[in-house]
Amino acid sequence: MRRPLIAGNWKMNLNRADAVALAKGLADADTSVDCDILVCPSNVYLDAVSNAISGSGISIGAQDVYFEASGAFTGETSTSMIADVGCTYVILGHSERRHVIGECDMLINKKVVSALAAGLTPVLCVGETLEDREAGNTQKVVESQFDGSLAGLTEDQIRKTVIAYEPVWAIGTGKTASPEQAQEVHADLRKLLADRYNSETSETVRILYGGSVKPANAADLMSQADIDGALVGGASLKADSFAAIINAAGVAAA
Ligand code: PGA
Secondary structure: OOOOEEEEEOOOOOOHHHHHHHHHHHHHOOOOOOOEEEEEOOHHHHHHHHHHHOOOOOEEEEOOOOOOOOOOOOOOOOHHHHHHOOOOEEEEOOHHHHHHHOOOHHHHHHHHHHHHHOOOEEEEEEOOOHHHHHOOOHHHHHHHHHHHHOOOOOHHHHHOOEEEEOOHHHOOOOOOOOHHHHHHHHHHHHHHHHHHOOHHHHHHOOEEEEOOOOHHHHHHHHOOOOOOEEEEOHHHOOHHHHHHHHHHHHHHHO
């Protein structure tokens, strides 16, 4: 069975004191459910948050990473640097990096490969814009991001990868995909995994949903057959709402 993963993407929010307080609040929260918990603060607070969650069982990840090992890449951070401050995960290809910063599948693919080589778990995001959805292109867009961003991965590597379906129109907008809309794309992704690899691999890979996940909609989303957890933005910035989402996932998985 796939163990649920609830990941908090803190984006470019919080200061050092607030990030540490949130991490400690989560470490102390009553989340005695059987699922993996991940927080992804800004790079500059990785070390501080890593210390704050030490011993709690909560994992820490970065929101992005560069693919080169070291050298003259001003402003970038390498996989070994984030691993050095405790990261075991890294979010890659988030829609804000694709659409605001302008990252393409080829670059994201290099990052995925480099993260896996460093022993990190990539959380690879895919998702269509509203325009794509309205034009009936959701499946096509998601398939092309899947093939481009995950190109060349071996069966062993894809099994170590987490996929996050995040419809761009649902991110930070308060508009959530309905559980049925989300499930439809998750099922398509699982079919792609079976097609490009095999059915056993497809049943192994965790596929998270992201886009305005809140305590009120988490249980319904998470009870869908192919939704294995959530990538949460806004609602991960408060310990009580993130803990409520974690507990909803635990209930749905039980
Ligand atoms: P949101 O963000 O929960 O605020 O919609 C999700 C994400 O971007 O990962």
